[in-house]
Amino acid sequence: MITASKSDAVSQDGLLPDLPNGPLSEYRRKASFNWKDMAMFLEDEDIIAFKNKIFSTLESDPLFYRQPGVDLPLEKYRELTFLRCKKIFEYNFLTFEATMEKPQKMLVLINCLGMYDWSLSTKYFLDTQVFGVAIGNTGSERHETILHQTQNMEIRNPKTLLPMPGVMVGDIGRKLGQNGLDNGFAMFHNVRIPYENLLNRTGDISSSGNYTSAYKDPKQRLGASLGTLSSGRVSIISMVVTNLKLAITIAIRFSATRRQFGPTEKEEIPVLEYQLQQWRLIPYLAAAYALDYFSVGFFFNLIELQIGILMKDRSPRQAELGKEIHALSCAGKPLASWTAQHGAQECREACGGHGFLAMNRLGDIRNDNDPNCTYEGDNNVLLQQTSNYLLGLVQSIHEDNAPCESPLGSIHFLNDYKTILKRKFTASTIRECLDCAVALDAYKWLVCYLLRESHDKLQQEKQRAANDFDARNNSQVYYCRSLALAFIEHTVLQRYYDYTHDPSTPGSLQPVLKKLCCLYGLWSLNKHIAVLYQGGYFAGELPGRIVQDAILDLCAQLKDDAVSLVDAIAPPDFILNSPIAKADGELYKNLWSAVLQGEKVLERPSWWPEFCCNKPVIGKPRSQL
Numbered sequence: 091m092i093t094a095s096k097s098d099a100v101s102q103d104g105l106l107p108d109l110p111n112g113p114l115s116e117y118r119r120k121a122s123f124n125w126k127d128m129a130m131f132l133e134d135e136d137i138i139a140f141k142n143k144i145f146s147t148l149e150s151d152p153l154f155y156r157q158p159g160v161d162l163p164l165e166k167y168r169e170l171t172f173l174r175c176k177k178i179f180e181y182n183f184l185t186f187e188a189t190m191e192k193p194q195k196m197l198v199l200i201n202c203l204g205m206y207d208w209s210l211s212t213k214y215f216l217d218t219q220v221f222g223v224a225i226g227n228t229g230s231e232r233h234e235t236i237l238h239q240t241q242n243m244e245i246r247n248p249k250t251l252l253p254m255p256g257v258m259v260g261d262i263g264r265k266l267g268q269n270g271l272d273n274g275f276a277m278f279h280n281v282r283i284p285y286e287n288l289l290n291r292t293g294d295i296s297s298s299g300n301y302t303s304a305y306k307d308p309k310q311r312l313g314a315s316l317g318t319l320s321s322g323r324v325s326i327i328s329m330v331v332t333n334l335k336l337a338i339t340i341a342i343r344f345s346a347t348r349r350q351f352g353p354t355e356k357e358e359i360p361v362l363e364y365q366l367q368q369w370r371l372i373p374y375l376a377a378a379y380a381l382d383y384f385s386v387g388f389f390f391n392l393i394e395l396q397i398g399i400l401m402k403d404r405s406p407r408q409a410e411l412g413k414e415i416h417a418l419s420c421a422g423k424p425l426a427s428w429t430a431q432h433g434a435q436e437c438r439e440a441c442g443g444h445g446f447l448a449m450n451r452l453g454d455i456r457n458d459n460d461p462n463c464t465y466e467g468d469n470n471v472l473l474q475q476t477s478n479y480l481l482g483l484v485q486s487i488h489e490d491n492a493p494c495e496s497p498l499g500s501i502h503f504l505n506d507y508k509t510i511l512k513r514k515f516t517a518s519t520i521r522e523c524l525d526c527a528v529a530l531d532a533y534k535w536l537v538c539y540l541l542r543e544s545h546d547k548l549q550q551e552k553q554r555a556a557n558d559f560d561a562r563n564n565s566q567v568y569y570c571r572s573l574a575l576a577f578i579e580h581t582v583l584q585r586y587y588d589y590t591h592d593p594s595t596p597g598s599l600q601p602v603l604k605k606l607c608c609l610y611g612l613w614s615l616n617k618h619i620a621v622l623y624q625g626g627y628f629a630g631e632l633p634g635r636i637v638q639d640a641i642l643d644l645c646a647q648l649k650d651d652a653v654s655l656v657d658a659i660a661p662p663d664f665i666l667n668s669p670i671a672k673a674d675g676e677l678y679k680n681l682w683s684a685v686l687q688g689e690k691v692l693e694r695p696s697w698w699p700e701f702c703c704n705k706p707v708i709g710k711p712r713s714q715l
């Protein structure tokens with residue numbers, strides 16, 4: 091294990107306390123890097139201190155106490171979430187000035203509260219940000235009162251809490267997750283909305299009924315109006331990565347301490363030593379790192395867009411930035427939320443029966459993550475926005491009449507479209523595949539190939555179908571949908587590749603980070619193997635075989651680093667709230683202690699006499715027919 095210098099160590103220890111010794115220590119000793127160096131590379135000191143403040147504040151406040159796995163009645167859970175939400179208003183972790191100084195703290199706060207409980211985080215941010223940003227971005231000075239009313243919890247009649255005349259609101263009932271959040275419905279019967287309430291940033295109507303807009307180009311106006319919707323989707327990418335981090339932390343710590351079977355009768359080995367367990371989990375760890383990097387960088391891109399909106403920037407670049415962020419977020423949310431969803435389920439199963447115990451939290455993580463695949467736009471529907479964006483580039487690519495340029499550069503490689511399509515897979519050994527450039531090159535070919543195929547398919551369908559609506563719908567499966575996913579996977583991988591190969595990345599961390607990058611690339615690529623063969627990029631047995639062998643090789647290389655890799659991204663035990671995944675690794679002691687603290691755990695159930703008297707008479711009651 092490589093350690094930090096003395097002065098680094100002093101500042102690290104203040105921010106990141108040592109982890110307790112115990113059954114996980116052996117893996118920690120075997121790691122190729124120091125987890126504190128990694129944590130401090132991933133986030134700066136100010137952000138780590140901010141997180142510590144939030145976590146320790148919640149842990150010290152009795153209102154935030156919770157018993158692992160306790161299923162609260164709906165009404166009680168919603169009440170608690172509301173009271174906690176009010177308390178978060180009071181704590182005011184992030185002032186307006188602090189947000190302006192370091193906007194990414196907003197994302198950190200969303201995720202810290204979410205790691206504690208997503209119902210709380212979503213409730214808080216829907217009230218303060220989603221609604222607030224929508225009004226702020228699309229309204230004007232005349233809407234400020236509404237923002238003040240939101241902050242003062244005045245969204246009905248402030249004295250009676252009854253809805254305003256003509257408005258009917260109600261509850262839509264229990265959901266599959268996030269039940270602390272009380273989603274409802276609203277209906278309006280002959281309610282007259284005052285003219286001043288019209289959100290008028292991009293277009294207004296005068297009292298005489300004339301429409302005016304500062305935007306001359308209708309497309310720019312549309313982009314400016316809709317750009318606000320991107321902030322939720324961009325934020326969700328980071329929220330779901332947070333879920334993946336929680337789930338993988340639980341599964342890796344469990345797998346490193348849970349022993350089952352062994353080569354001899356004398357000793358059982360940790361389940362993490364099994365190749366199958368490594369292959370099921372370690373790619374999700376790599377995905378958590380790669381997607382996390384993408385989500386944070388992408389949030390910075392969103393901030394740039396937001397600043398432009400606030401500054402009323404009407405340049406073509408601002409419009410292009412809005413379109414590119416829209417295209418990337420409409421595929422980024424599906425990719426990240428599905429990865430978290432599948433990862434959470436794999437982690438649940440990888441922890442066996444312990445994973446199914448509610449107190450270990452994998453069920454809640456999975457269920458609370460689930461709506462991210464739907465809200466802010468259904469994943470499958472959103473992917474069509476990304477493929478539309480890419481298909482819109484085909485004409486310039488074919489005719490070489492304009493370079494493919496975009497503010498974030500995600501489409502620049504398409505300038506080499508024709509050359510890329512002529513390429514073949516050239517690696518011939520596993521060793522060669524351990525260079526992440528191999529997966530990246532394959533992705534470039536894959537996107538170009540799927541773009542060509544999707545375009546051709548759409549043209550064929552247009553000739554066959556009665557209308558463009560049907561033609562587009564019939565070009566989704568195997569074509570446009572795959573294109574959008576391959577494009578975003580390429581973008582995530584390209585960004586992570588540049589980051590892990592940057593000379594400023596510390597030498598002590600670069601080897602492990604490059605392995606994560608390579609594993610994420612090959613593992614994701616492996617899902618497209620049929621298309622790689624179909625299009626002729628792969629030929630013969632060798633490419634498929636060496637890609638798979640390289641995945642297994644990387645998993646084996648990373649298994650001794652896995653515990654330290656999760657230590658670097660895990661929240662404190664109180665927040666993680668999973669007895670099988672505490673940092674001390676005392677799996678059985680912690681589990682046993684949590685079981686014993688359960689309510690009435692050693693008592694007979696209240697209905698025990700039913701078991702002793704009124705014994706069932708087999709075959710009774712008889713049919714009355």
Ligand SMILES: CCCCCCCCCCCCCCCCCCCCCCCC(=O)SCCNC(=O)CCNC(=O)[C@H](O)C(C)(C)COP(=O)(O)OP(=O)(O)OC[C@H]1O[C@@H](n2cnc3c(N)ncnc32)[C@H](O)[C@@H]1OP(=O)(O)O
Nearest residue numbers: 193215219313316317319320321325396412416465466467
């Ligand atoms: C210093 C400054 C600091 C400032 C910092 C501020 C940072 C901000 C941070 C904000 C934090 C936010 C916290 C988030 C916390 C998140 C909590 C999440 C909880 C969520 C709860 C759930 C809430 C909801 O679900 S609300 C409901 C959301 N509903 C949807 O999303 C509906 C989904 N459907 C659609 O959007 C549409 O149906 C769509 C777009 C899929 C298809 O529509 P349509 O068929 O009309 O489209 P097209 O004809 O294809 O498109 C027309 C045209 O418009 C372009 N376009 C569409 N959308 C956008 C966009 N967003 N941006 C740009 N352009 C867009 C599209 O590309 C088309 O263009 P063409 O050129 O014509 O092709």
Ligand SMILES: Cc1cc2nc3c(=O)[nH]c(=O)nc-3n(C[C@H](O)[C@H](O)[C@H](O)COP(=O)(O)OP(=O)(O)OC[C@H]3O[C@@H](n4cnc5c(N)ncnc54)[C@H](O)[C@@H]3O)c2cc1C
Nearest residue numbers: 216265268273461462464465466467468469470471563566
């Ligand atoms: C927990 C939660 C909270 C929410 N909170 C809010 C909120 O605060 N405010 C708000 O406004 N909304 C909210 N929503 C609603 C949410 O935005 C919508 O559920 C979401 O946008 C999907 O729309 P839908 O439910 O109408 O799905 P539908 O559009 O009915 O989709 C149903 C199915 O049909 C498929 N489908 C639909 N269109 C197509 C197509 N063109 N091509 C192929 N397949 C298609 C979809 O893929 C999906 O599988 C919330 C939803 C959830 C789950």
